[in-house]
Amino acid sequence: MKFLQTNLPEIETAAELEKLINENENVMVCCGRMGPMCLPVYDVMEELEEDRSNVKFAVMAFDNPEAAVIRNAPECRGFMGLPFTMYYKNGKVADATSSIQNMQQVTSILDKQFAEKA
Template identity: 85%
Template sequence: MKMLQTNLHEIETATELEKMIQENENVMVCCGRMGPMCMPVYDVMEELEDERDDVKFAVMAFDNPEAAIIRNAPETNGFMGLPFTMYYKNGKVAHATSSIQNMQQVASILDEQFAEKV
């Protein structure tokens, strides 16, 4: 049952999230609601999904009990504003942000966290 009306892949269980993180080198998951702080981030992700083959994009409903895996993560401790956005690299949390993010901010984090280390 999809809770978020986006064109992005929606994760429904913590197990599904773990599987995605393990199977993909670079993962961005936005955990939020259908609200004014979250919608712009979903839009940015939808736009970037077409450009960034190296990143797996997904959303997760903040109010889903299974989203506790993100809500209660040490990296989100103290976050106040939705959405909570997690960036995973090689199965581990690489970065986390809260609140609204624009295209430039998200692209900058993706470049910084997911760049090929030479």
Template identity: 80%
Template sequence: MKLLRTGLPEIESAAELEKVLAENENVMVCCGRMGPMCFPVYNVMERLEKERSNVKFMVMAFDNPEAAPIRNAPECSGFMGLPFTMYYKNGKVAKATTSIQTHEQVTAILDEQFGN
């Protein structure tokens, strides 16, 4: 059951997250809610999805118990604000961010972690 109403594919289970990571070299997952802190990141991802064919852009509902691998990741231990955004390279966490990210910030991370 989709919990987020974005234009992006939604991961609904921890097993699906593992599968996405195993099948894609570069993955960005935004783990959030339908709220004001998350909307800007979803919008940036929707725009970048059209430009960055080398990156798989996905969302996951923060309140879904299946999001535990992101919520409980060591890289997120000090995070206070939503969304938690994870960048994975070859199945491993390359970078993790919290709270609103601008187009420029996301693009800089994508370039740094995945090239352009």
């Protein structure tokens, strides 16, 4: 059952998240709600999905009990604002942000963490 009305793949279980980050080199997961802080991040992800074929984009509902794997991650300790956005590289957390992010903020993290090696 989808909780978030986005055009992005939605992760529903911790096992699905684990599979996604283990099967893909670069993954961005936005864990949030359908609210004013989260919607702009989903929009940025939807826009980038077409241009960044080297990155798998997905969303996860913050209130889903299975999202505890993100909510309780050490990288998210002290986060106050939704969404919690996790960037995974080769199965490990490469970066994490909280609250609203704009296109420039997201692309700078993607460029830094997931740069395609020449």
